[in-house]
Every structure is written in structure tokens, then in C-alpha cells.
Amino acid sequence: EDVTHRGCIDLTVKLPDRLYLFEFKVVADQAEGRALAQLKERGYAEKYRAEDRLVHLVGIEFSERQRAIVALEVETIGQPSGWD
Numbered sequence: 298e299d300v301t302h303r304g305c306i307d308l309t310v311k312l313p314d315r316l317y318l319f320e321f322k323v324v325a326d327q328a329e330g331r332a333l334a335q336l337k338e339r340g341y342a343e344k345y346r347a348e349d350r351l352v353h354l355v356g357i358e359f360s361e362r363q364r365a366i367v368a369l370e371v372e373t374i375g376q377p378s379g380w381d
Contacts, residue, residue: 303339315351318342322358328368332356342374351375 299306299318308319318341320332333356336342342352352375358368 319355326362333370
């Protein structure tokens, strides 16, 4: 886990030119979009705003019933040499 002032990022992968921030959620059956929403709502990427890297938010939801991934959402924010 990667601690921020608004919670913990489940997994952070740091590469020389980009970051991947992952949030994992277990849902009852169907995708709910909560994993990516949490990354955005809590502003987890703000911790890395000063770094000159692309940031990819990755939300993954696992179905408790199906025991499989039911959602994989990715959103890229920021850009080298400046954020949107």
C-alpha cells in the first residue's frame, strides 16, 4: 500500500517515465466502477503531481461469485512537463 493524506493506494508501480496507481475492489457479481472512482475521488494521483511522469489510474474489480475479474478500467492523467 502507498499512503496518501486521503487514504491508501492499493498498489503503485513506478517506472522511469510513468506511474501506475492500482485500486482493487471485490464486488458481489457485476462491475460497479468503484475502483477507478475511488482513485479519482480521493485524488490519489495528487501525491505525484510534481513528478514529470504520466500517471495511469487502474481500477480492477473482482467478482466474489464468479471469482474472476469483471472490470478493468484505465485512465491516464497528466503528461510529462505539465498536468491537465
